[in-house]
Amino acid sequence: LPEKTSKKEGKPESVTVRLQFHSLLPYQPYRIQSNRIAGGGSAHRTRSAMASLTLPPAPPNPRQDAIDLHKAFKGFGCDSTTVSNILSHRDSMQRGYIQQEYKTMYSEELSHRISSELSGNHKKALSLWILDPAGRDATVLKEALSAESLDLKAATDIICSRTPSQLQIMKQTYYAKFGTYLEHDISQQASGDHQKILLAYVGIPRYEGPEVDPTIVTHDAKDLYKAGEKKLGTDEKTFIRIFTERSWAHMAAVASAYRHMYDRSLQKVTLLFSFPFPHTFWCSPGA
Numbered sequence: 001l002p003e004k005t006s007k008k009e010g011k012p013e014s015v016t017v018r019l020q021f022h023s024l025l026p027y028q029p030y031r032i033q034s035n036r037i038a039g040g041g042s043a044h045r046t047r048s049a050m051a052s053l054t055l056p057p058a059p060p061n062p063r064q065d066a067i068d069l070h071k072a073f074k075g076f077g078c079d080s081t082t083v084s085n086i087l088s089h090r091d092s093m094q095r096g097y098i099q100q101e102y103k104t105m106y107s108e109e110l111s112h113r114i115s116s117e118l119s120g121n122h123k124k125a126l127s128l129w130i131l132d133p134a135g136r137d138a139t140v141l142k143e144a145l146s147a148e149s150l151d152l153k154a155a156t157d158i159i160c161s162r163t164p165s166q167l168q169i170m171k172q173t174y175y176a177k178f179g180t181y182l183e184h185d186i187s188q189q190a191s192g193d194h195q196k197i198l199l200a201y202v203g204i205p206r207y208e209g210p211e212v213d214p215t216i217v218t219h220d221a222k223d224l225y226k227a228g229e230k231k232l233g234t235d236e237k238t239f240i241r242i243f244t245e246r247s248w249a250h251m252a253a254v255a256s257a258y259r260h261m262y263d264r265s266l267q268k269v270t271l272l273f274s275f276p277f278p279h280t281f282w283c284s285p286g287a
Contacts, residue, residue: 062097065090066105069098069113078117087126095130137162138174138182145185152190159198163248164206171202193236200244207247217250221257221266228269229262239270 065086072079072086087095102110114126128136137158144155162170174182186198220242227235243251258266 059094060090062094062101063105065094065098066101066110069102069110070106073113073117080118080122083114083118084122084126087130092132096132099130134166134170134173135177137166137170138177141170141174141182142178142185145189147189150189152194155186155190156194156198159201163208165208167202193240196236197240197244200240204244206245207250209247210249212247212250212253214253217253217257218261220246220250220254221261224254224258224266224269225262229264 069083069086072082087098090098099110102108102113111127111130114130115123118126128139131139141155141158143149144151144158159167171182174180182202183199186195186202190198223238224242227238242254246254255266258264258269
């Protein structure tokens with residue numbers, strides 16, 4: 001993260017990081033908002049606690065961090081406070097350097113040591129926190145799509161709040177880590193229209209730019225009205241096609257046009273669906 005410089009003193013200010021840890025798994029990658037990094041959304045059947053942490057104004061030495069972590073692991077019991085204080089105050093790049101130094105110095109993966117030394121939610125949170133965003137998404141998706149801990153809402157929130165480029169990287173990471181395709185696991189665990197929307201979302205490339213075509217926006221708004229409120233029942237196929245093929249900017253324009261044309265919230269219309277239409281469609285990517 002870039003340092004901020006105080007105008008009065010000319011010294012770097014610390015950068016505040018806002019984290020959201022779920023009691024089950026913190027699955028969101030973090031996006032920069034001004035000088036904050038925020039995780040959005042919530043996992044199904046979990047309660048979250050918010051914490052504000054501060055990054056040091058100058059990047060710490062990753063080798064020294066690795067040494068300090070190794071000391072915290074040694075002896076009778078683990079100094080979990082030191083482990084948390086180090087890792088939770090480092091950004092993604094710094095955590096990557098620490099892991100490289102730790103493996104070089106001690107011939108052991110830091111993730112394996114954390115898993116053996118910590119337990120419970122503390123272990124889950126830190127084990128995910130040291131991963132890069134794509135690795136974190138892949139890991140949580142794998143658990144959410146496992147028969148033993150099936151959580152389709154969490155899987156949907158992840159998939160439908162990522163940009164197409166983020167999804168491509170995450171799918172590659174998923175296969176590299178688990179030896180199976182994300183599409184296969186979705187097909188095994190989801191069904192019906194819910195399965196269709198998830199498979200379409202991870203498989204259809206979408207434009208990521210801010211430009212929209214007003215003519216297509218108006219046409220889509222009309223099609224959604226005909227497929228939803230104007231129709232007896234709902235035409236899920238039309239909704240799935242439009243929502244999974246259009247860009248975020250386009251869908252924001254469609255929602256605005258829909259309200260202007262029909263004096264109704266498009267978000268409320270999706271409540272008519274038999275499956276839980278992802279609330280993440282109404283958030284910006286990564287929210």
